[in-house]
Amino acid sequence: MPSSSLPRGGVRVSNATAVFAIRDAASRLLAEHVRIERPRGDKTFAWRRDGRSSLRGLRVTQLPLYGAEHVAAFDRSRLVFLCEGEKATARLVSIGAQAVGSVTGAGGVPGPGPLGVLQEWGVVLWPDHDDAGARHMEWIAAQLRGVARSVRIFTPAGLPAGGDAAEWIEQRRQNGGPVAPILEELETAAGAVPVREEPNVEPSAKEAGSSEGSNAGSQSELVEAALAALGASADARTAEPYLRQLGEALRGADSLQRATVRERAILTLRDKVSAAAHLVDAALTPYRVAPPGQGQAVGFEDPEPWPEPVDGAALLRDLAAVLNRYVALPLHADVAAALWSVHAHALDAADTSPILALISPEKRCGKTRTLSVLGRLVPRPLPTSNITPASLFRSVDLYSPTLLIDEAETFLGEREELRGILNSGHYRDCAFVLRTTGDGHEVCRFSTWAPKVIALIGRLPDTLTDRSIVIPMRRRAPDEQVERLRLDRTGAFTELCRRARRWAADRLAELRAADPDVPSEMSDRAADNWRPLLVIADLAGGEWPQRARQAALSLSGVADSQDGEREQLLGDIRAIFNQLAQSESSPKTCSPVSVRATIGLGGSGATATV
Numbered sequence: 001m002p003s004s005s006l007p008r009g010g011v012r013v014s015n016a017t018a019v020f021a022i023r024d025a026a027s028r029l030l031a032e033h034v035r036i037e038r039p040r041g042d043k044t045f046a047w048r049r050d051g052r053s054s055l056r057g058l059r060v061t062q063l064p065l066y067g068a069e070h071v072a073a074f075d076r077s078r079l080v081f082l083c084e085g086e087k088a089t090a091r092l093v094s095i096g097a098q099a100v101g102s103v104t105g106a107g108g109v110p111g112p113g114p115l116g117v118l119q120e121w122g123v124v125l126w127p128d129h130d131d132a133g134a135r136h137m138e139w140i141a142a143q144l145r146g147v148a149r150s151v152r153i154f155t156p157a158g159l160p161a162g163g164d165a166a167e168w169i170e171q172r173r174q175n176g177g178p179v180a181p182i183l184e185e186l187e188t189a190a191g192a193v194p195v196r197e198e199p200n201v202e203p204s205a206k207e208a209g210s211s212e213g214s215n216a217g218s219q220s221e222l223v224e225a226a227l228a229a230l231g232a233s234a235d236a237r238t239a240e241p242y243l244r245q246l247g248e249a250l251r252g253a254d255s256l257q258r259a260t261v262r263e264r265a266i267l268t269l270r271d272k273v274s275a276a277a278h279l280v281d282a283a284l285t286p287y288r289v290a291p292p293g294q295g296q297a298v299g300f301e302d303p304e305p306w307p308e309p310v311d312g313a314a315l316l317r318d319l320a321a322v323l324n325r326y327v328a329l330p331l332h333a334d335v336a337a338a339l340w341s342v343h344a345h346a347l348d349a350a351d352t353s354p355i356l357a358l359i360s361p362e363k364r365c366g367k368t369r370t371l372s373v374l375g376r377l378v379p380r381p382l383p384t385s386n387i388t389p390a391s392l393f394r395s396v397d398l399y400s401p402t403l404l405i406d407e408a409e410t411f412l413g414e415r416e417e418l419r420g421i422l423n424s425g426h427y428r429d430c431a432f433v434l435r436t437t438g439d440g441h442e443v444c445r446f447s448t449w450a451p452k453v454i455a456l457i458g459r460l461p462d463t464l465t466d467r468s469i470v471i472p473m474r475r476r477a478p479d480e481q482v483e484r485l486r487l488d489r490t491g492a493f494t495e496l497c498r499r500a501r502r503w504a505a506d507r508l509a510e511l512r513a514a515d516p517d518v519p520s521e522m523s524d525r526a527a528d529n530w531r532p533l534l535v536i537a538d539l540a541g542g543e544w545p546q547r548a549r550q551a552a553l554s555l556s557g558v559a560d561s562q563d564g565e566r567e568q569l570l571g572d573i574r575a576i577f578n579q580l581a582q583s584e585s586s587p588k589t590c591s592p593v594s595v596r597a598t599i600g601l602g603g604s605g606a607t608a609t610v
Helices: 069-071 086-094 114-116 129-145 165-172 180-191 211-231 236-249 255-269 276-283 310-324 333-345 367-375 389-399 415-426 492-505 508-513 523-539 544-582 593-600
Strands: 010-012 015-021 029-037 041-050 080-084 099-102 120-125 149-155 354-361 383-386 402-403 432-437 442-447 452-457 468-472
Touching: 015 086, 029 086, 029 383, 069 099, 069 114, 080 086, 080 129, 080 492, 086 099, 086 165, 114 129, 120 129, 129 149, 129 211, 165 180, 211 255, 236 255, 236 276, 255 276, 276 389, 310 333, 310 367, 310 492, 310 523, 333 354, 333 367, 333 468, 333 492, 333 523, 333 544, 354 367, 367 383, 367 402, 367 452, 389 402, 389 415, 389 442, 415 432, 468 523, 468 544, 492 508, 508 523, 523 544
Parallel strands: 080 099, 080 120, 120 149, 354 452, 354 468, 383 402, 402 452
Antiparallel strands: 010 015, 015 029, 029 041, 432 442
């Protein structure tokens, strides 16, 4: 049996961590919720599934209530308490109460499936003692309409701000007394709270006729609660859970209702975030399950940020080391790729996003392997070996992925529209395309702002090269040894990804405000490409400011030299035209000798036609 402080699946791992098992009604383990209490008094959470981090495709709103596997054995003559979170639920169970817990956090609400375990039960909702907790339980109360036999919301006096059932019990157990009087006091007080919902009965003829009306009312209340919470949000971070709740509330809504709520949500957020329409559209786009033979729906895992502050210099060293562990990279490429990986996590702080171009002169130079490694280090990786213009801007606008494009030499060369869309994503303020949508041909703006890696054999088109940090890939020498990349062993990659996400989140304001010194030898465009990476290196500290600038000069040198030769050639041609225009004879065609005499060039013959 687990300890009294963590019963029913809550296993004490250390003095700082508890792991709560989330099981369905049939006792099948679906996930584990890790609670980490930090020394400074705050806490953080992480999800695990099948021994790996994150929920891996499951939505938290789809998870069962904590303790759902025990509901079938409850006594129907007694009330069932529903708390926010596993810890409060576990403390209630420790005194003998019948209790389950939501696992979504205050920003979400369990879906109809998880709440179905409370069908025909008398339910007491116990919110945390704060505004977020109150909203959370109001949402659940609306969802339980027509499900539970009765619903009460229990808000006992005397709790501190943020206090919950655990604090209420501790107040009464300070002297180590028996639990039976505490349980009796609790059930008596909760039973005296007025019922919020009438018993579930058949609707009368005067009521909008069907259970659909009741569901619509519940949906409307959820929508209004989510919109109200959006109005109280300060920025995109605090608005995110309520946007998710709004999307859940609109499941099954018709197009008119979705459009109406969309406009209201955009107006609510317009003065709070920089891209209100983009955020709302992302929240309200339904998750699509593709039918057989029509491909697979795109899905992503978003690993939890690392629970502790991250040392930037150590993170970059570890990223470079894992790249060198699996790929034989050219000089300075590990530095560029490590910095670019962190840039992908910190995209919100950047005004420029350079393409990371993996260019091979021939096959078997490691570009695909490098893409595979990078795909395990960056946020929301979306690998593809072919892509159309429409799927490019729609996937970026909808999912905000990191694009990992391989085999680009097979489809990119002659597709000017695709190249133009890729070019547009270089600067944040220009990263959009316009398209008409729907039967009314409404003009809509689609974002093209996303981190992008392009791998190909041969040469990247000039306009894309100009917007890229180019890694000249090469074949591994016989004496160079690298490890085989095992796709079933990704634990180290997940840790690095979580650390990068945490470091970027902690330093976002500093990254936005920084203006790094860029080597004067670099062209304006190369400086733009490297500026977001140099900012990361400077904030990471240690050896990274110097290493980053060495890499910038080295990897930009070839492109700058080629540009200089082309510009010099154009300058020479212009000089020929200018000098010939001033000559008295103004010949239509000049011989090689006259051209060389005109501009003082030596070498092989050339003919200039005027």
